[in-house]
Amino acid sequence: MPGRMFLTTPLPEIAVKLGATLEGLGDEPARLNIAPGETIAVLEQGHLIQMRWGILPVARKNARGRPVMETIINARSETVFDKTAFEGVRRCVVPVDGWYEWTGETRKKTVWRIAMKDETPLYFAAIADTWVGPGGIKLDQVATVTCPPNADLKDIHHRMGVLLRRDDIGVWLGEDEAAARALMVPWPDGLLDIRKTEDPGAI
Template sequence: MPGRVFLTAPLTEVAAWMGADAGDLSEPPRRNIAPGQEVVVCTAERRLVRMRWGIIPVGRVNARGRPVLDTIVNARSETVFDKSAFEGVGRAVVPVNGWYEWTGAARRKTAWRIRPSDSAPFLAFAAITDRWQAPGGRVLDQVATVTTEPNADVAPIHHRMAVILEPADVGTWLTGSEDAARALCRPWPEGRLHIEEAKDVDWQAP
């Protein structure tokens, strides 16, 4: 969908791959990043920063003018450009080495690790961003990944997958027109993902 992501490569490698500036940002390998935690994000200015994964939609309303109450972790590409709840959001990219999905009933879940099957070390997830001013004046930058229909590789384990961008399309997503960005919201080509059971990952805790 993605449910969890992992980023284990040094941020200097991430920055080089994305043509971005990491500044003095650094962090240890992270093998199980959950919604609500901070993730590394590439902004429209090609800077790597940290943002909270999950948009708290304070002040956002739906088409009927009613408040949006659920935290937005993943935004559907079919509606992200049209729903009033997403009006004014920015665009960014979440670089990852891969992500996890789970299948099965509670207490008997199977974890699946999904990563590139070719020589590419990273995947670039299309994302939207928002800024929340919390009580007391604290400002919190937030991000939500954008999802689409699954390809044939992912469909057996989940009904959605992240919009994954080709490296050459990252700039279009970040700063291109809405129509150009919308055209990138499609399933990743089949055969370019490696999926394996991840017995070392706990679905209950990051």
Template sequence: MPGRLFLETPVTEIGQWAGRETVGVSDEPLRRNIAPGQEIVCLTADGFTRMRWGIIPVGRVNARGRPVMETIVNARSETVFDKSAFDGVGRAVVIVDGWYEWTGEKRKKTAWRITGAEPLVFSAITDLWIAPGGREVYQVATVTCEPNGDVKPIHHRMGVLLEKDAIDLWLTGTPEEVAPLMVPWPNGRLSIEEAADVDWDGA
């Protein structure tokens, strides 16, 4: 949806692939298990930076004017530009090697590793949380849509994936211009295999 992400390609190589400088994030370690709540490397219109994965919506309200309480890890593409809770958010992309999903009942779940032929570019929204003491925490949430035929057998949602040449449009385009990007990834371009070799409690 994605549930967790992984990046085993050096960020410098990701930057070269995307045609962007990686100043400030080149020392990012390789990570097999990136969970919500952890920092993750993102690309904004201003370049690569680190953000917390999960938007704490302090001060944000829903359509009824009630505070949004839950941390937003994934935002639905169908409503991301309509909900008042997302007013004023920025945009970024998260470039990784892939993500994980799970199937099955609790304590009997099977983990699945999902990859593509190239790095995967997740569309995302960003926000700034002013933490206690005035500390600024930049936050990011991935955007999701209906699953394609590859993902549908294991999950009812998937992240909105972008072609490399659509990154600039997502980062700077109007909501109307980027709306056509928020669709399921074409079928047949993802590989899914069981992930039985990951330490889910480790990094």
């Protein structure tokens, strides 16, 4: 599942591919190591806007009635429509060129770079929320949605992000929850380029 992402395609090109407008975003530099807590480009209501990667579920409670305290960067597809921590969230899309996974022991980990073989952007299904802080400060925040891995990734990680075909983005963003649920499945095998790479933290 995405714990680090990268986006090298210029945002204006992403906007054209998605038929979206850029809201507060422009010709930003390539980003080779996007980490949780940073701002990322998110498609919502026909606009590419900035959101913080990681949902702070302030004042939300789990099934036992206890406050949910952890920052959520990935939401499980099996519970995203049912868990009380996700009540009232909106569906959105996170465009990237790929993401990283790690395998192996501490200090001897192998870093895997994952992208499309044809080098086209990937579109993660995601959920968004707006945190309202003291004085009315508002912060849009986002978490990607995950599902079981496909055959390409099963030996690397037990989860992968839900990836959307370009033609399915409208369905994910639409009002039909049943149709959106049907999209939360592993990406077809054989389409991803998976290779060893340097630790993105050193880039």
